Amino acid sequence: MSRTSWVSMAGRLRARCTRTVSTTVDIDRPAADVWAVLTDFDGYPEWNPQIRRADGELVPGRRVTFHLHPPVGPPMRIRPRVLIVDPARELRLRGSLPGIFSGEHWFELEPIDDGRGTHVTQGETYRGLIVPLLGRVVATSLIGFQQHNAALKRRVETVSTGRRREPP
Incomplete structure (x- = not known):
């Protein structure tokens, strides 16, 4: 088999063994408020609704x-490893079963409405030999991300720096 054939086959295998899911939500609060709730374990x-307990410090290289x-x-x-902590902008974590599977999870916060609101993207890229067998897990994770985003929105929009917001 030629080198070109091997490269092509490797590319197809890599594509089959990689899946990315993401979802977004707009929150009517500044990114700093979203970040405060997101990082308050x-x-x-x-x-x-999905994470009932979280422990650890959000320090790159450490595990939570x-x-x-x-x-x-x-x-x-x-127990994912913390990859990126960029306050009010990005949080990125990676968990893995070496050689078989890894999942890189992220939150990206983008100011909208002159900084009064925040566009939040949550996603995960799954990589590894078992990814083609995880169709249901990947689909279910999207549902979980959507539920998480809705709960995050409710929490941030009703709580700001530890105080309940007064209704308008």
Whole structure:
């Protein structure tokens, strides 16, 4: 087999073994308020439908622990490594089973409405040999991200720096 054939085959295999899902939500609060809720692990049990407990420090290179309750399937504990912490802009984590699977999860915060609001993108890129077998898991994760985003929006829009917002 020629080198070109091997490269082409490797590219097709890489494409089959990679899936990305993402979802967005617009939140009627500045990015700093969204970031404060997103990174307040102690507050997660009060609002987060999937992550009932989170422990650790958001420091690049360190691991954090999440106790997940996905929309479908049993509860699980994951320990992703923190990749990027850019306050009020980006949070990126990666978990893996070396050689078999990895998932890179991210939140990107983008100011809208002259900084009064925030466009939040949450997503994950799954890579590895078992990804073609994880169709249901990937589809379910999208549902979980949508539920998480809706809960994040409710929380941020009702709580700002520890105080309840007064209705307009």
